[in-house]
Amino acid sequence: MATGRTHRPATRSRGIPEATVARLPLYLRALTALSERSVPTVSSEELAAAAGVNSAKLRKDFSYLGSYGTRGVGYDVEYLVYQISRELGLTQDWPVVIVGIGNLGAALANYGGFASRGFRVAALIDADPAMAGTPVAGIPVQHADELEKIVSDNGVSIGVISTPAGAAQQVCDRLVAAGVTSILNFAPTVLSVPDGVDVRKVDLSIELQILAFHEQRKAGEEAAAGDDVDQAAPPVRAAASSSRKGPDGDMPAVMPA
Amino acid sequence: MATGRTHRPATRSRGIPEATVARLPLYLRALTALSERSVPTVSSEELAAAAGVNSAKLRKDFSYLGSYGTRGVGYDVEYLVYQISRELGLTQDWPVVIVGIGNLGAALANYGGFASRGFRVAALIDADPAMAGTPVAGIPVQHADELEKIVSDNGVSIGVISTPAGAAQQVCDRLVAAGVTSILNFAPTVLSVPDGVDVRKVDLSIELQILAFHEQRKAGEEAAAGDDVDQAAPPVRAAASSSRKGPDGDMPAVMPA
DNA sequence: TACTGTGAACATGTTCACAGCC
DNA sequence: GGCTGTGAACATGTTCACAGTA
Numbered sequence: 001m002a003t004g005r006t007h008r009p010a011t012r013s014r015g016i017p018e019a020t021v022a023r024l025p026l027y028l029r030a031l032t033a034l035s036e037r038s039v040p041t042v043s044s045e046e047l048a049a050a051a052g053v054n055s056a057k058l059r060k061d062f063s064y065l066g067s068y069g070t071r072g073v074g075y076d077v078e079y080l081v082y083q084i085s086r087e088l089g090l091t092q093d094w095p096v097v098i099v100g101i102g103n104l105g106a107a108l109a110n111y112g113g114f115a116s117r118g119f120r121v122a123a124l125i126d127a128d129p130a131m132a133g134t135p136v137a138g139i140p141v142q143h144a145d146e147l148e149k150i151v152s153d154n155g156v157s158i159g160v161i162s163t164p165a166g167a168a169q170q171v172c173d174r175l176v177a178a179g180v181t182s183i184l185n186f187a188p189t190v191l192s193v194p195d196g197v198d199v200r201k202v203d204l205s206i207e208l209q210i211l212a213f214h215e216q217r218k219a220g221e222e223a224a225a226g227d228d229v230d231q232a233a234p235p236v237r238a239a240a241s242s243s244r245k246g247p248d249g250d251m252p253a254v255m256p257a
Numbered sequence: 258m259a260t261g262r263t264h265r266p267a268t269r270s271r272g273i274p275e276a277t278v279a280r281l282p283l284y285l286r287a288l289t290a291l292s293e294r295s296v297p298t299v300s301s302e303e304l305a306a307a308a309g310v311n312s313a314k315l316r317k318d319f320s321y322l323g324s325y326g327t328r329g330v331g332y333d334v335e336y337l338v339y340q341i342s343r344e345l346g347l348t349q350d351w352p353v354v355i356v357g358i359g360n361l362g363a364a365l366a367n368y369g370g371f372a373s374r375g376f377r378v379a380a381l382i383d384a385d386p387a388m389a390g391t392p393v394a395g396i397p398v399q400h401a402d403e404l405e406k407i408v409s410d411n412g413v414s415i416g417v418i419s420t421p422a423g424a425a426q427q428v429c430d431r432l433v434a435a436g437v438t439s440i441l442n443f444a445p446t447v448l449s450v451p452d453g454v455d456v457r458k459v460d461l462s463i464e465l466q467i468l469a470f471h472e473q474r475k476a477g478e479e480a481a482a483g484d485d486v487d488q489a490a491p492p493v494r495a496a497a498s499s500s501r502k503g504p505d506g507d508m509p510a511v512m513p514a
Numbered sequence: 515t516a517c518t519g520t521g522a523a524c525a526t527g528t529t530c531a532c533a534g535c536c
Numbered sequence: 537g538g539c540t541g542t543g544a545a546c547a548t549g550t551t552c553a554c555a556g557t558a
Contacts, residue, residue: 019549025466029445043517052447056551063519071557072517088466089473096465103367107360113445113462118469157472158465181475182468188286188370190309198471200464205370207457208353209282209345211415211439212375214455216346218438276527300539313529320541329536329539 016087020061024084026051027058031081043074085118095122095154097180099171100163101131101141104186108162109137122154127167144171151178158182165189172199273344277318281341283308284315288338300331342375352379352411354437356428357420358388358398361443365419366394379411384424401428408435419443429456 030050034042044062048055062068062075068083069075085091096114098105101124108114109124124136127144134141142150150156159175161168161183168187175183176197185191185201193199287307291299301319305312319325319332325340326332342348353371355362358381365371366381381393384401391398399407407413416432418425418440425444432440433454442448442458450456 017549021470022463022467024470025460025463026447028466030447045517050447054551056553057549059518060520060550067519069518071519072515073558074517087470089469090466092473094465094469094472103360103364107364108461110360111461113460114465117462117466119462119465158468160465182472184464184468190283190287190307196475198468200468202459202461202464203282203370204365204368204459205374205376206279206282207441207459208351208371208376208415208417209285209347209374210279211441211455211457212346212351213278213281213344215351215414215439216349218453274527302539311529313531314527316540317528317542324541326540327536328534328541329537331539 016064020064021088023051023053023057023061024088026053027061028081028084028088028090031077031084034077035081039077041074042077044069047075090118092118094119094158095156096120096158096160097123097125097147097150097154097156097175098160098162099125099144099147099175100161100167100187101126101136102162102164105160105162106136108160108186109139119158122156123150125150127163147171147174148178151175151180156180158184160184160186161191162186273321277321278345280308280310280314280318281345283310284318285338285341285345285347288334288341291334292338296334298331299334301326304332347375349375351376351415352413353377353415353417354380354382354404354407354411354413354432355417355419356382356401356404356432357418357424357444358383358393359419359421362417362419363393365417365443366396376415379413380407382407384420404428404431405435408432408437413437415439415441417441417443418448422446 027047030047031042033050034047042050044055044059048058051058059069062080065083065087068080082091096119098108098121101109105124105126109121114121121137121139123146124139124141125144125147126132126141129143131141132143151159156178157180159172159180159182161171161175163171165187168185168189169191172183172185172191172193176193181196182198183191183193183200185199186204188203188205191199191201284304287304288299290307291304299307301312301316305315308315316326319337322340322344325337339348353376355365355378358366362381362383366378371378378394378396380403381396381398382401382404383389383398386400388398389400408416413435414437416429416437416439418428418432420428422444425442425446426448429440429442429448429450433450438453439455440448440450440457442456443461445460445462448456448458
């Protein structure tokens, strides 16, 4: 079959669901651990447990990649590691730059999980001239002026932004202008980018807020009653005074001034 | 209405969709920014743009909280800030502990986004005795032996784990035993916890892998053809030799030994 | 026998488009 | 007129349950 990508199930062709893609790294991590322990074969049940998902989901996920298992036996660990790595594009080398070398940038530079997955930290970049030359994780920090040159010289297509929020959009613009097409953003800002550029964000405080939401639910589960556990005085609604129909926990019918 | 939570739309009662909950912090951040600029009112369109979502989604999300807008006008900024904060449980104070004070732990301790959202770092904990007493972000690091005491003395219900992977499960078990019921895990491991305990994970390398997946797609978009851009030699499949039907990018029909 | 692979049922999430209201 | 709020249509994701097979 030399005519490239022509066969394929034809039904969903080249569309691995996003939800599945997001779990592949999880499976890969679990498989890598098994591989290191020289486990030759694993069942969907075992692997699912190791990855923290249920086995039906795992099998469904794998079915999008192809039929890589053996009925009655399970999956060949090494083989699956290879297939998932290839699917994720980890059989090639991805040079990345990290911009903004504070505590977080340093943590990222030191993070072992990158190197072991085909990601190579091509450069660390910071706007503070005092940092230039200082090695972090064995890599000397370069000044932001060099950004464009670094990106093009190294063929960097993935950039990591760990600057303060205020600098993020500008850094992003420069990365994109220099040729970066994927950005991992740790700064708590919405980045705007042209079409064709992917952004993923990781916001440390958002995750905590989601936990707080659920935590609050647990507390109020059956101890309910308390409609005014609030301690902060609710602000007054601007205009209209009537007609709100928010669920419970609502403010008093006429809001305090 | 002293009889607590009795009214409510009755249809979906107390179920804000997870996807909506996950976006509330985003809206809150955008609203806070508007509030700081003393903007009194905002339309779904404007706010959606600021939060990086589309306006239909935003309106739908808000509709789960109640009818907090004014037709023809928009939403009152201060009022919405309050409502969302309350919904997320941020009108109360959440003491958190951070366990594992490496670069990442330090980054978290320094992160301004916590304090400003009702999260108070009650303690920093590390297993390294040499760190004990050293202040990080103005808070002295305490030894891991103190973990249980710290958690119960401070009524901590949310714990953050930023230890190496190997230590995470043990730390998790101790946190849970001490009374923590929500955990934010930065260690690249699957944590197992009893029912009733929430875990959210943030994995720095997983996000990069997802980007790599999409990046790979972009590259191969129309330059397709190359069925063997692979450079790493594919491992041999254990047993059976025939009958795989993976989509394109498959290995040669008979795998090389 | 013990497993995978997968249709079909179900659940959740998103978008559309417009009625309702200020 | 210009906005919100929301049913209804659609899209995506998850789970079930079992046929197929090494």
